Amino acid sequence: xxxxxxxxxxFLSFVLRHQPEAIGxxxxxxxxxxxSALIAAAANDGKQLDRxxxxxxxxxxxxxxxxxxxxxxxxxxxxxxxxxxxxxDYVEKVPPEFLYHGTATRFIESIRNQGLLPGSRQYVHLSxxxxxxxxxxxxxxxxxxxxxxALLMHEQGFKFFQAENEVWLTELVPVTFLxx
Ligand code: HQG
Numbered sequence: 001x002x003x004x005x006x007x008x009x010x011f012l013s014f015v016l017r018h019q020p021e022a023i024g025x026x027x028x029x030x031x032x033x034x035x036s037a038l039i040a041a042a043a044n045d046g047k048q049l050d051r052x053x054x055x056x057x058x059x060x061x062x063x064x065x066x067x068x069x070x071x072x073x074x075x076x077x078x079x080x081x082x083x084x085x086x087x088x089d090y091v092e093k094v095p096p097e098f099l100y101h102g103t104a105t106r107f108i109e110s111i112r113n114q115g116l117l118p119g120s121r122q123y124v125h126l127s128x129x130x131x132x133x134x135x136x137x138x139x140x141x142x143x144x145x146x147x148x149x150a151l152l153m154h155e156q157g158f159k160f161f162q163a164e165n166e167v168w169l170t171e172l173v174p175v176t177f178l179x180x
Contacts, residue, residue, distance in 0.1 A: 102137030
């Protein structure tokens with residue numbers, strides 16, 4: 001991905017996950033923003049976007065962070081939201097026996113005491129494999145992965161969802177479901 005494209009990706013993550021109001025756009029409950037409104041609002045904010053650029057960023061996003069509606073008119077972030085105005089109706093899914101969470105070593109003590117909490121986001125993010133979790137952890141510092149007893153959690157009534165880009169979501173992970 002070019003530097004220009006990753007800057008646009010970061011900008012889209014910011015407005016579509018966290019602060020749509022920063023540029024004066026609205027997201028619906030499912031997280032969708034009107035692409036024309038987004039382009040106009042971004043222009044007012046000094047960012048030149050157009051449909052082709054947006055489409056390229058969506059298509060080339062390494063983590064498939066965004067999706068465009070079938071009619072081509074709207075865009076949303078598929079997960080990672082902190083804004084309360086969005087409440088995506090994710091479909092519940094039975095998780096595999098284990099899922100992984102990547103974090104930094106400095107958070108481990110707190111996580112062992114409190115379990116995994118969503119922080120500013122709506123959900124705790126979990127990965128299907130250890131390698132992906134390690135890459136997520138790397139963003140925060142010296143990485144470490146935790147193995148989560150996901151199926152056992154599910155059997156005990158905790159809900160799991162999977163976003164379009166395959167990231168697993170759950171509201172929190174109590175300490176008893178952490179291994180290693
Ligand atoms: C940690 C990226 C102390 C948690 C990725 C994490 C992901 C605790 C940090 C997505 C804690 C939150 C989300 C506790 C959790 N005490 N620390 N009790 N419970 N934490 O960025 O999972 O590139 O909000 O371990 O691929 O790192 O943005 O969450 O280190 O899917 O598209 O609190 O973001 O995608 O950090 O990442 P984050 P995350 P993008």
